[in-house]
Amino acid sequence: MIIGLAIVLTVQPKVDVMVVMMGGYGGLAPLMPEYQALQREILMGQMLIVIGIVIMIPGLILKKKNHDH
Numbered sequence: 001m002i003i004g005l006a007i008v009l010t011v012q013p014k015v016d017v018m019v020v021m022m023g024g025y026g027g028l029a030p031l032m033p034e035y036q037a038l039q040r041e042i043l044m045g046q047m048l049i050v051i052g053i054v055i056m057i058p059g060l061i062l063k064k065k066n067h068d069h
Helices: 002-021 025-068
Strands: none
Touching (some): 002 025
16 A cells, blocks of 8 residues: 555656646647556556555454454
């Protein structure tokens, strides 16, 4: 989860700067391969965050049930 968060937090500003410098998403046609690669990195980071949360939830529930007994 932490790795996914780090990926998103480092790549998202790069994408935002590309969009602003090119005048919006319509101006990104010349940079489309690089832009799509960065978007894939962001998506991978978001998936890692979700997977981390999904793994943590059952652990927290089991910890709470074991603590109550």
